Amino acid sequence: MWRRSLRPLNAYERQHDYRHSPSLRGRFIVVGAFTIILIALLAIKLVFDYSERLADISYDRLLRSALLQMDENVGQIEGEITIDIPWSAFATLAQASDDRVFYKVESSSQGFITGYFNLDSSPALPVEYGTIQFFDRTYSGEVLRFAWLERYITEPDASGTVRTVLAHTRLSREEMAASITQRAVELITLVALVSIALIVIGSQIVLRPLHRIEQVLESRTPGDLTPLTLKTPRETYHLKVVINDFMLRLQSNLEELENYTGNAAHQLRTPIASLKALAENARDIGKPEQQRQALEKIIEQCEALSDTVSFLLNQATISHRLQSQPMGLIDLVQPIRESCRAQALTALRKGVMLCFESELEEAIIVGDTVAIEQMMQNLIENAVRYSVLENGIEQKEVVIRITPMPKIYRVEVIDQGVGISDVDKQRVFERFYRGRYDIAGTGVGLSLVKDITKYHQAEITLSDNHPHGTVVTVDFPAFKFREDS
Amino acid sequence: MKRFIVWFSCLLASVLHAEPIWFGASTAQRVLYINSTLDMSSFRPLLERFVARHPDIRIGYVDVNTLELYYLTVSESAQPSASLVISSAMDLQLKLVNDGFTQPYRSDETERLPSNAKWRSEVFAFSYEPVVMMVNKKAFANIEMPQDRQALLSYIRQNDEDVSGRMGTYDIRKSGVGYLLASQDARQADATWGRMLEAFGSHGVKTYCCSSDIIDDVANGKLVVGYNLLGSYAAQRAANDSNIEMIIPKDYTLMLMRTAVIPKHAPNALDAGLFIDFLLSDEGQSLMTSEELLYPIRASEYEPHFAMPIGPTRTIRTVDLDQQLLVGRDLVKQRRFIKNWELALELSSDD
Structure with missing residues (x-):
């Protein structure tokens, strides 16, 4: 990192x-x-x-x-x-x-x-x-x-x-x-x-x-990251401010890491504890039929755990990538189209159709393709996951749309799922927050999305779809060519 | 002009054939020729002391008149016979330096010399020479002796008969130092000088080439007054002859310096320098006083001296050893001055 x-x-x-x-x-x-x-x-x-x-x-x-x-x-x-x-x-x-x-x-x-x-x-x-x-x-x-x-x-x-x-x-x-x-x-x-x-x-x-x-x-002691209060001349004032800033950043990074580690440990401890419980249960059950069921549950739990781990790893990878890779000029349309293509089959299996709508040949922004792909994957997975829960409609559909706006490219992911309550809208971007625990997920998906948009200086907003469902809107600032200015 | 040149040629020829007086052992390795205007009586002890100090040097001493000495030095400028030129005609010595006929010399002794007693480190004054009058005492048995020029003038007026043909001074045409004294007189007090000339002219003044000849005639009674004589000679003679009296004019006393220069291509500049050092040394300077030879350049400012019995007075007019001396030797000025002098003294230029 x-x-x-x-x-x-x-x-x-x-x-x-x-x-x-x-x-x-x-x-x-x-x-x-x-x-x-x-x-x-x-x-x-x-x-x-x-x-x-x-x-x-x-x-x-x-x-x-x-x-x-x-x-x-x-x-x-x-x-x-x-x-x-x-x-x-x-x-x-x-x-x-x-x-x-x-x-x-x-x-x-x-x-x-x-x-x-x-x-x-x-x-x-x-x-x-x-x-x-x-x-x-x-x-x-x-x-x-x-x-x-x-x-x-x-x-x-x-x-x-x-x-x-x-x-x-x-x-x-x-x-x-x-x-x-x-x-x-x-x-x-x-x-x-x-x-x-x-x-x-x-x-x-x-x-x-x-x-x-x-x-x-x-x-100073190794753990002391408090700002310098030393009285120094004007010429070194900025140096002092920069050092203090740097220490502040270091401190917040450390705090974040601490939180993350704590949360990750917590997130991992719960499924592992439940795994252990399930395994003990399976050991103690005498009947082979019941034992087989218990084992199925164990496997299910393992898959969920694996998902969580891979999310965590993904996030670590992306975070590292964002901090270490310089951004370049990329075409926004291409990674989004790739993500749709990659997820289309998985979604279809769950009975959801992915719709990619864009009339743009290309949309140039400053960014990182891998990060954009990761973001889209998370958004689409979320949308699909929430769509599955809605039972009303037979033909479930998730629309991914890119529209050019003045100075920005707007990317929308629209689902017709159960939607997100207003209280949850405030919190879904927090790390490890899970809107609904009945849905499989790790709680890190949207927080990673938030990180990526922040890194691209993009705006992310959540709104309701009618009659139900959610619209996730991400506005990327368009790269300004010289002739435009 | 042509006559002049012929005259000088004869003069030079006579000088060139003059046999030097030798000092020191004939076996000495080095020979130093000195051309000088100094009378032997004032210089012999100094020369003898020098060769005693430096047995390896032999001195050939040639006594020359001041004006002849100047022309000789100029004519020999390419190959000088003498390595040291000593003269009381400061103006001619300075002109030699200014016109580039001399070479510089520096030593501890010359550095010690006050700056007004040397110029460009090429001409060095080693003794002063007060300019005095001399009278025959017999002529003044009943009258007060004149102590200044005004008194001399009134004496001449009152004793027309006695002084007629019995006054003597330098012939400024033949003597370089005589010309210098006259021109300095004219510079110091032009009106007095004019009246002196007039008085000399109207009383048939006799002109001489040298101080010693005038003093001789004052001593033997041919003259009653000698005007503008070199003080050291006059003092020496007055001390030994009760007939004569040296008078230091009280209105103003001209003070000359005797100077030495080393000609540019001098054959023995090294020993010439040694001799200058000797003249300026404490030994040389005190010898001038103790033997009553000259009035040393580093004489005590407050003590009377045999050549300056009244001691230093405020009326002393020291002739500066600097560029001003060139003015007196300006061609036109010199010609006019001599012409006026001849006119006043009723001498023809053929004399």
């Missing part, structure tokens, strides 16, 4: 299994640490780019200021363009303490005026007169940062342009960028390490409720 593991694991296997089970905490830490490291690397890359830009921005400001101071001092003396470089310009540059300085001043009319003659003063960017441009270029074996300015000469009687370039090495810039980067990298590394440590600690705390549930469950 239930799936269960083949055998319990021994201690060594459990250890092995434990060690090879993926760790939730481990996974959490690995993913968390990986994400943090990724973010940290990204941040470091950004800092690298940013620090270089920042250093360039600050030192370009120096260079610009020095260049402008030089440019301001370009003038004309005795018709010649010349420059008197102010000390302050280079005092500004001296703030980039260890950087070598190069410069060149030239005019369009005079050419080279002063500075480093072989310094390449061509602009690196499109020329815009009066606007400073910055660029890197190699000179004297080092990469220099250039500030370049060319403007029209504003002195009277002079024409053309004067070009001033000022360059210094990148030492201070690199130092500044490196110091920014170093600080940032230290900080980022620290933050990343702290975050990872917090994740490690945090994961322990986060997973603690799970361990608590585990401990509570572990310390």
Whole structure:
């Protein structure tokens, strides 16, 4: 009836299994640490780019200021363009303490005026007169940062342009960028390490409720199926509810099993006791004729007992099947027709005719063929059994009908037997309830039917037939094809 | 320009043929050539102590004028004769570094040096040099000696006859350090400098190549005043000659640094480094004071020194060892400055 593991694991296997089970905490830490490291690397890359830009921005400001101071001092003396470089310009540059300085001043009319003659003063960017441009270029074996300015000469009687370039090495810039980067990298590394440590600690705390549930469950006595009352965080609330649900189901299953076993024992004990009584009786009877009669009764009783046992077994089989076999798409008409065909002869012997009425080619539902067959067998047997009791009519008939309704298939089993009283209608589906003890039966037939319909999410109802008899109606939900919806 | 080049070529030729003065055993395995502007009187004890400490090194010492030394170092940049270049012309030394003619050197001693006494770990200052005036005491027997430039100017005004042709200073065309001093004077107090030039010009100032020549003439009475002299030389001579008096100008005192660089392709950079370490070591530094040679770079800030008898004052203007020195050596600025100097002193550029 239930799936269960083949055998319990021994201690060594459990250890092995434990060690090879993926760790939730481990996974959490690995993913968390990986994400943090990724973010940290990204941040470091950004800092690298940013620090270089920042250093360039600050030192370009120096260079610009020095260049402008030089440019301001370009003038004309005795018709010649010349420059008197102010000390302050280079005092500004001296703030980039260890950087070598190069410069060149030239005019369009005079050419080279002063500075480093072989310094390449061509602009690196499109020329815009009066606007400073910055660029890197190699000179004297080092990469220099250039500030370049060319403007029209504003002195009277002079024409053309004067070009001033000022360059210094990148030492201070690199130092500044490196110091920014170093600080940032230290900080980022620290933050990343702290975050990872917090994740490690945090994961322990986060997973603690799970361990608590585990401990509570572990310390329970084997028979304790009461719900967990442990106060746990919201995230594990559902787990707790599911565990409680599961235990509830387990409990109800166990209770059902207990009942079933009890009832089954009871049901079996009575016929066996009566068998024993009959057998003793037969032993003690002296006359062979009476003894033979008694033996006939014993055989009859044995048959009834066998029926009961096979019902019980049937129910166990179907229950197991329902719990273990996945349901599939089946044609409802086919198993019902099969059942009718199988029972027709038996019924006819008892003077009942089975009538199968259906205009459907097929009726697709989600279900299990064997279970449907079992259900129909029980219903038809019941109907036949109750029909036999009715003496009024000669031609006894049980009609089995399948009718399509909106969204459902209705299966009806109609007999013209004695019918079922309203009180009994309420109870016939209970296990081992027998409406009338004068009729042969086990009392498990209809309860099994109920189980099967429940499992198929079908509705079963009992109603009276006119003038007498019973109608059993089972409404199966039709399988919805996509095009229908 | 052409004349200039010819002139320098002759100069260089004369320097190249100068025979070095040798220190240390002739059997020593290693030879360290030093080109320096330092007078032998201020340097000999240091050189002797060094070779005593390092018997395996022999030093060939060549005394060169500051400007010549610069051109020599540049012209020899591919294959320098000297492994160590020592000069008081800080601006030319710094320009050598800036223009890429030198190589860096790092040691415990250079790391110990304050950052304002070195640049790029390529030029190292090992001594200070206060810039002073010197007077002949006889000329000032009845008058108060001028203690600053203003006093000197008024003295010149009042004693027209006496000072005419009897003042001496550097020829800034021939002396690198002379040019540096003049340009720093102009930078510190442009107006005063202008009046000094005017006064020098109108009283037939004599120009010299070197401090020692000016001091000689002050001592023997040819000059009454020598202006812008290197303090260590002046102090040494004043201590031994009662005729002369060293005056530290009170309005402001320029403070130079003597520096050493190792040329880029120096044949013996290793020993040049050793020598720098020696100059910067406690031994070298204290030797400068005890033998009254130089004013050490790591001199006590509060104690008077033979080269700086008044002790450190607030009027000291230390010339920074940094990129600003390049401004003074700008082609146009230098040409104009020298031209103005020549005009003021009524010298023709042919002198």
